[in-house]
Amino acid sequence: MSNKTATTLLPEERKKGFREIHRCYEPHQAYLEASRCLMCEDAPCTKGCPAGVDIKAFIRKIRFHNLRGAIREIREANVLAGICGKVCPQELLCQKECSNTEIDIPINIAALQRYVADVELRRSVSPSARQFAQRIKVAIIGSGPAGLAVAANLAQKGYEVTIFEAEAKPGGLLTYGIPPHRLPSSAVQKEIRYIKRIGVKIRCKTKIMNIDELFKKDFKAIFIGVGLPGARKIGLPGENLKGVYTALEFLKDVITNKGRTKQTKIGKRVVVIGGGDVAMDAASCALRLGAQRVDLVCLEGYDEMPSSPEERRICWEEGVEINTRVMPLKIIGSKGRVTGYKGIGIRWRKPGLFIPSNAIPIPGTEFSLKVDTVIEAIGQIPDTGNVKGFKGIETAGPGYIVAKKKTFKTSRPGVFAAGDIVNRGATAVQAVADGNAAAEAIDAYLKRKR
Numbered sequence: 315m316s317n318k319t320a321t322t323l324l325p326e327e328r329k330k331g332f333r334e335i336h337r338c339y340e341p342h343q344a345y346l347e348a349s350r351c352l353m354c355e356d357a358p359c360t361k362g363c364p365a366g367v368d369i370k371a372f373i374r375k376i377r378f379h380n381l382r383g384a385i386r387e388i389r390e391a392n393v394l395a396g397i398c399g400k401v402c403p404q405e406l407l408c409q410k411e412c413s414n415t416e417i418d419i420p421i422n423i424a425a426l427q428r429y430v431a432d433v434e435l436r437r438s439v440s441p442s443a444r445q446f447a448q449r450i451k452v453a454i455i456g457s458g459p460a461g462l463a464v465a466a467n468l469a470q471k472g473y474e475v476t477i478f479e480a481e482a483k484p485g486g487l488l489t490y491g492i493p494p495h496r497l498p499s500s501a502v503q504k505e506i507r508y509i510k511r512i513g514v515k516i517r518c519k520t521k522i523m524n525i526d527e528l529f530k531k532d533f534k535a536i537f538i539g540v541g542l543p544g545a546r547k548i549g550l551p552g553e554n555l556k557g558v559y560t561a562l563e564f565l566k567d568v569i570t571n572k573g574r575t576k577q578t579k580i581g582k583r584v585v586v587i588g589g590g591d592v593a594m595d596a597a598s599c600a601l602r603l604g605a606q607r608v609d610l611v612c613l614e615g616y617d618e619m620p621s622s623p624e625e626r627r628i629c630w631e632e633g634v635e636i637n638t639r640v641m642p643l644k645i646i647g648s649k650g651r652v653t654g655y656k657g658i659g660i661r662w663r664k665p666g667l668f669i670p671s672n673a674i675p676i677p678g679t680e681f682s683l684k685v686d687t688v689i690e691a692i693g694q695i696p697d698t699g700n701v702k703g704f705k706g707i708e709t710a711g712p713g714y715i716v717a718k719k720k721t722f723k724t725s726r727p728g729v730f731a732a733g734d735i736v737n738r739g740a741t742a743v744q745a746v747a748d749g750n751a752a753a754e755a756i757d758a759y760l761k762r763k764r
């Protein structure tokens with residue numbers, strides 16, 4: 315049994331509903347896992363963590379039963395310790411570096427991080443004391459991991475921080491994107507409550523369309539972490555039929571209404587178009603909502619798909635049919651509703667370049683599937699409304715914000731930006747890491763201004 319399956323529910327159990335698939339370690343399991351760590355001199359695991367968590371140090375503290383010390387160690391670099399412990403693609407980050415060492419099976423670092431964060435949040439440990447109050451106001455637009463990381467860091471330094479969030483609940487894609495079987499909403503809200511205890515104010519249902527208004531209200535610096543709330547569309551014939559959804563609208567509905575609303579009531583046969591993590595999430599949710607067959611169709615081969623190997627493995631184990639190296643041709647419909655999907659096999663013109671313009675259809679490989687729901691999961695884009703509202707800020711493409719590397723300064727003095735809206739879509743831990751760096755830059759800017 316690998317160290318991964320030791321903490322994961324079996325596929326048959328998983329498909330029954332939205333129970334969290336990764337179980338938390340029991341104390342004895344955590345100590346055993348921590349005791350396997352080789353305590354490498356150069357700690358390659360830390361180099362693999364975008365937020366720079368001192369992994370060796372926190373694992374050592376678990377070994378010595380110092381759980382409070384362990385969580386403090388993690389939170390110093392990553393305020394969303396518990397959330398990232400649940401959703402980080404560790405096999406591509408810290409754990410990948412661990413597997414390059416002398417160790418036989420790499421340490422399940424994410425499970426250890428989940429364990430200490432869960433213990434801490436259950437005990438309602440208070441955040442460490444704030445530094446003296448500075449009475450300087452900073453506005454954060456967006457409460458995803460980037461905004462939360464900036465807010466927590468600045469509040470800890472004594473700034474008066476207010477987050478403005480368009481949605482009814484804070485958390486960004488952690489709340490409205492990642493489905494509950496991977497990240498339960500209660501885990502997100504617990505960690506957000508922790509951040510509020512540091513002193514961060516969060517105003518939900520407040521969409522900021524004009525940053526000049528914030529400067530007029532005496533905010534001395536502004537951070538933009540608005541993510542990518544728009545869904546990219548392929549532009550296929552039949553895309554406007556009833557029963558065709560984007561993954562973002564489908565997942566949001568699953569999270570808020572368990573997919574039972576009229577708009578996204580799932581059919582018996584579902585096709586998900588895309589090969590990334592979002593496609594995997596849509597496919598596994600469709601199964602949980604009772605779909606009898608879920609076909610995932612993507613341009614890439616199995617090992618070329620952008621999804622994390624772990625996500626792919628989970629979907630495959632649960633019975634999602636993964637159809638690789640195929641291109642969609644059209645969505646077929648009757649009386650305004652989707653009834654089928656037509657695709658064709660492809661090969662790559664240039665090897666190693668996995669983009670649609672490099673795909674050549676192979677004549678004679680056309681195929682059709684009978685389906686009643688199609689979910690498109692081919693990427694996210696900026697909200698064009700935001701782009702217009704943020705005057706004086708340089709953007710690129712459809713509205714990605716251009717910000718300096720390391721300082722995350724935008725083209726407008728006093729305005730900083732990070733997370734998906736700048737890096738064009740990465741991971742929660744990358745958003746936290748960039749948010750940490752942006753907070754340092756905002757602090758330096760405000761000190762200089764004074």
Ligand SMILES: Cc1cc2nc3c(=O)[nH]c(=O)nc-3n(C[C@H](O)[C@H](O)[C@H](O)COP(=O)(O)OP(=O)(O)OC[C@H]3O[C@@H](n4cnc5c(N)ncnc54)[C@H](O)[C@@H]3O)c2cc1C
Nearest residue numbers: 456458459460480486487521522540541733734740741742
């Ligand atoms: C389905 C799905 C699954 C994913 N799974 C994983 C995973 O397993 N692991 C992982 O590490 N990453 C995952 N990601 C990616 C990760 O969620 C993102 O990289 C991360 O959330 C980006 O953080 P952010 O703060 O930049 O933006 P977001 O999380 O998108 O947050 C932006 C917030 O800004 C708000 N906002 C937008 N405009 C305004 C405005 N004008 N005024 C006020 N508020 C505004 C939005 O409502 C939103 O709450 C996944 C993404 C998706 C879609």
